[in-house]
Amino acid sequence: MSKTYFDETHCAIGHPKSTFMQWMLTVDHKRIGIMYAAVMFTFFFVAVFTALAMRIELFSPGGQIMDGDTFNQAFTLHGVIMIFLFIIPGIPAIFGNIVMPLMIGAKDVSFPRLNWATFWLYILGCIIALSSLFIGEGVADTGWTFYAPYSMNTDTNVIMALVAAFVLGFASILTGLNFLVTIHRLRAPGMTFFKMPLFVWGIYATAWIQLLATPVVGITLILAILEKYFGIGIFDPAKGGDPVLFQHLFWIYSHPAVYLMILPAFGIMSEIIPTFSRKEIFGYRTIALSSASIAGIGYLVWGHHLYTSGMSDTAKTVFSFLTFFVAIPTGVKFYDWIATMYQGKIVLSTPMIWALGTIITFAIGGITGITITMIGLDIHLQDTYYTVAHFHYAILGGVVFLMFAGMHYWFPLITGKLYNETQAKIAFYLQFVGFNLLWFPMFIAGYYGMPRRYFDYLPEFQIYHQISFFGAIIFITGLIYMFVVFYKGWTKGEASTPNPWNATTLEWHLPTSPPPLENHSKVPYVDFEPYEYKNGEPVVKFDYETMRRID
Amino acid sequence: MSHEYVPEIATDREGNEYEVQGWQGDFYAGKLGFWLFMLTEVMMFGAMFLALAYYNTLHPQDFLDASASLNRVLGGTNTVILLISALTMGLGFLKMRTGDVKGAKLMIWATILLAIIFLVIKGFEWRAEYNHGIFLLHDQLLPESSLPFGQKLFFGLYFTMTGLHGVHIIIGIGLMLWLLQRINADKVTPEHHIFHLNIALYWDIVHLIWVFVFPYYYMIGAGGATGGH
Numbered sequence: 001m002s003k004t005y006f007d008e009t010h011c012a013i014g015h016p017k018s019t020f021m022q023w024m025l026t027v028d029h030k031r032i033g034i035m036y037a038a039v040m041f042t043f044f045f046v047a048v049f050t051a052l053a054m055r056i057e058l059f060s061p062g063g064q065i066m067d068g069d070t071f072n073q074a075f076t077l078h079g080v081i082m083i084f085l086f087i088i089p090g091i092p093a094i095f096g097n098i099v100m101p102l103m104i105g106a107k108d109v110s111f112p113r114l115n116w117a118t119f120w121l122y123i124l125g126c127i128i129a130l131s132s133l134f135i136g137e138g139v140a141d142t143g144w145t146f147y148a149p150y151s152m153n154t155d156t157n158v159i160m161a162l163v164a165a166f167v168l169g170f171a172s173i174l175t176g177l178n179f180l181v182t183i184h185r186l187r188a189p190g191m192t193f194f195k196m197p198l199f200v201w202g203i204y205a206t207a208w209i210q211l212l213a214t215p216v217v218g219i220t221l222i223l224a225i226l227e228k229y230f231g232i233g234i235f236d237p238a239k240g241g242d243p244v245l246f247q248h249l250f251w252i253y254s255h256p257a258v259y260l261m262i263l264p265a266f267g268i269m270s271e272i273i274p275t276f277s278r279k280e281i282f283g284y285r286t287i288a289l290s291s292a293s294i295a296g297i298g299y300l301v302w303g304h305h306l307y308t309s310g311m312s313d314t315a316k317t318v319f320s321f322l323t324f325f326v327a328i329p330t331g332v333k334f335y336d337w338i339a340t341m342y343q344g345k346i347v348l349s350t351p352m353i354w355a356l357g358t359i360i361t362f363a364i365g366g367i368t369g370i371t372i373t374m375i376g377l378d379i380h381l382q383d384t385y386y387t388v389a390h391f392h393y394a395i396l397g398g399v400v401f402l403m404f405a406g407m408h409y410w411f412p413l414i415t416g417k418l419y420n421e422t423q424a425k426i427a428f429y430l431q432f433v434g435f436n437l438l439w440f441p442m443f444i445a446g447y448y449g450m451p452r453r454y455f456d457y458l459p460e461f462q463i464y465h466q467i468s469f470f471g472a473i474i475f476i477t478g479l480i481y482m483f484v485v486f487y488k489g490w491t492k493g494e495a496s497t498p499n500p501w502n503a504t505t506l507e508w509h510l511p512t513s514p515p516p517l518e519n520h521s522k523v524p525y526v527d528f529e530p531y532e533y534k535n536g537e538p539v540v541k542f543d544y545e546t547m548r549r550i551d
Numbered sequence: 552m553s554h555e556y557v558p559e560i561a562t563d564r565e566g567n568e569y570e571v572q573g574w575q576g577d578f579y580a581g582k583l584g585f586w587l588f589m590l591t592e593v594m595m596f597g598a599m600f601l602a603l604a605y606y607n608t609l610h611p612q613d614f615l616d617a618s619a620s621l622n623r624v625l626g627g628t629n630t631v632i633l634l635i636s637a638l639t640m641g642l643g644f645l646k647m648r649t650g651d652v653k654g655a656k657l658m659i660w661a662t663i664l665l666a667i668i669f670l671v672i673k674g675f676e677w678r679a680e681y682n683h684g685i686f687l688l689h690d691q692l693l694p695e696s697s698l699p700f701g702q703k704l705f706f707g708l709y710f711t712m713t714g715l716h717g718v719h720i721i722i723g724i725g726l727m728l729w730l731l732q733r734i735n736a737d738k739v740t741p742e743h744h745i746f747h748l749n750i751a752l753y754w755d756i757v758h759l760i761w762v763f764v765f766p767y768y769y770m771i772g773a774g775g776a777t778g779g780h
Contacts, residue, residue: 107573111574112574173588181583184580185579186572186573186574186580189571190561190569211591215591215594216594216598219598223711230687230710232708233692233707236694239707240610240700241704242606242609249601252598523559525563525569527564
């Protein structure tokens with residue numbers, strides 16, 4: 001039996017004998033991606049259970065299991081972990097690492113050792129973030145946005161969170177840089193930009209955001225640290241500083257960061273939809289270019305977070321107008337996906353039903369986003385559960401759902417095993433139903449005025465919180481069950497063939513499953529479109545020894 | 552990892568052969584990667600210039616007054632020193648490329664020396680400001696002092712930006728020492744000089760940032776100036 005990347009690896013320093021050290025020092029992009037996944041999902045569950053604790057607290061009015069200050073720390077911890085440790089680095093670090101080089105026919109990323117160092121920088125950031133749990137006054141209680149001036153005055157460990165966010169941001173920059181260079185330099189001969197799979201386009205647009213927006217938040221966090229400990233005055237009204245400037249600088253990064261999360265997720269969608277419709281994707285170029293234009297327009301809309309913070313009416317109107325524009329390329333993608341399915345031979349495998357479910361949940365998340373783009377409506381709904389629900393529909397119902405779709409899609413590639421389809425589908429339905437029960441009532445509660453970040457509420461909101469609670473229980477049950485299905489698949493599942501889905505892109509044309517250490521046995525010449533199907537069958541076929549086309 | 556890299560060949564259906572670009576020894580990848588990294592530096596200092604410009608429009612007169620009190624002789628000297636150091640760095644790289652390793656090393660040492668002189672002069676400047684009661688967490692920059700808001704913000708940002716620039720100079724010195732060690736170990740050679748190129752690029756960014764910092768802090772108030780302290 002031939003060796004896979006689980007059996008052998010290249011290391012950054014020397015070549016240790018122990019398997020453990022080989023994993024710690026590995027420069028193989030596939031192994032690094034798996035390590036990211038392991039760490040990120042550990043943190044994901046920490047944040048999920050923090051959220052569950054908040055739901056229990058909110059089960060009925062008054063204090064249940066925690067006081068107001070602890071509740072503030074709980075939602076900060078939930079936000080910091082979910083945003084900075086999990087969802088921003090998430091898809092690029094996991095699937096960008098594992099799949100992107102395979103898709104373009106490369107042996108690895110351009111700077112494998114930098115990739116290794118970046119992983120450990122990420123771990124350093126995680127350690128700093130977590131250490132605030134056990135040191136001094138505990139986790140920051142500012143919310144994940146660290147708004148001045150409160151973050152300048154609180155005694156909790158804001159500095160830990162700021163430094164952690166800076167280090168994680170640096171890791172994110174280096175990941176983006178590595179991917180940009182990889183995509184520019186290491187595409188297989190013949191693969192022009194418009195022959196790249198759409199996931200690679202998503203990663204490419206994302207990498208530009210990582211590279212250009214993250215430094216702005218990095219310096220903002222440094223300025224906040226300097227303000228807090230050296231009193232430079234920049235955000236401190238007592239010295240003439242302007243706290244709203246912090247919000248501007250923060251959102252100049254953090255709004256593009258939302259697109260940084262969603263673009264690679266849209267990339268996953270664009271892989272799954274044509275594969276399981278057995279049909280060429282509709283409007284390849286419009287999807288590719290809409291990724292690029294979302295990345296571009298995304299820079300110009302940060303002001304819509306500041307409608308109630310004090311901004312001129314002219315600026316508000318301009319930002320509102322620009323924000324509507326983001327919906328256009330997003331809408332283009334949606335219509336392209338739906339048009340792809342039209343007259344296709346749709347196969348309802350688990351990745352496909354995750355993608356279809358996401359079309360529903362993300363459409364709700366996206367359209368409710370359009371409503372709060374309108375200035376007047378936003379002043380009513382700002383800082384209410386409506387905004388919370390919108391955000392979670394877009395990010396959990398969009399990004400994370402598509403990440404799960406990607407996990408089901410690439411699971412056979414990464415592990416060489418198949419999971420149980422029926423059980424995976426049950427996990428999907430549990431999560432889909434639980435998700436909607438959990439968040440949909442919040443739209444109504446928010447519309448009637450339930451403010452976010454409160455640990456207590458008026459009795460008339462109780463019904464919404466209780467429906468949410470039961471939704472949360474169903475959702476978490478489905479979530480855990482999904483990982484159980486994965487675990488059972490990996491340990492006891494059937495062996496998979498290299499191309500179980502009849503997909504067309506290069507990551508499915510590997511000699512073995514899981515892939516060998518240096519990926520394709522030979523680099524193919526790419527003279528075909530990424531999604532070529534004819535009568536429901538892939539057009540392009542390779543001889544996996546020589547990687548020459550045999551169709 | 553140090554196995555010899557042989558470029559692969561990809562073959563199309565007609566049997567034409569194409570050379571495959573690997574990640575090993577990819578000169579242009581190293582160059583592109585470092586240019587992109589320098590772009591992040593620009594974005595980082597750009598955000599600080601944005602804050603600076605914002606407060607300048609709020610307090611134009613305070614900014615001119617505060618700027619007038621900076622020492623243009625020392626600041627100007629430092630600008631000249633940094634520009635000369637950029638020249639020595641560039642010459643060093645040209646010498647490396649033409650094969651004059653010894654001359655290249657000499658030029659790197661000259662750059663390091665100039666960088667140290669820059670830091671020393673900067674130190675004198677900061678000390679003089681400290682003696683005038685202007686320093687972070689000190690005297691005039693405390694919330695309760697009567698210094699106008701605009702001046703407090705000017706000096707707060709002044710110490711932040713010149714301080715961060717100074718950190719970049721220190722990192723640059725470290726990188727140049729590392730470069731010298733790599734040259735001595737024969738890892739950087741006239742044929743394989745990407746590391747040298749990137750450090751020269753880094754040094755260019757460091758002096759380029761200063762070329763913007765200097766006029767915005769020192770020169771805007773020069774019209775009403777009576778000379779430095």
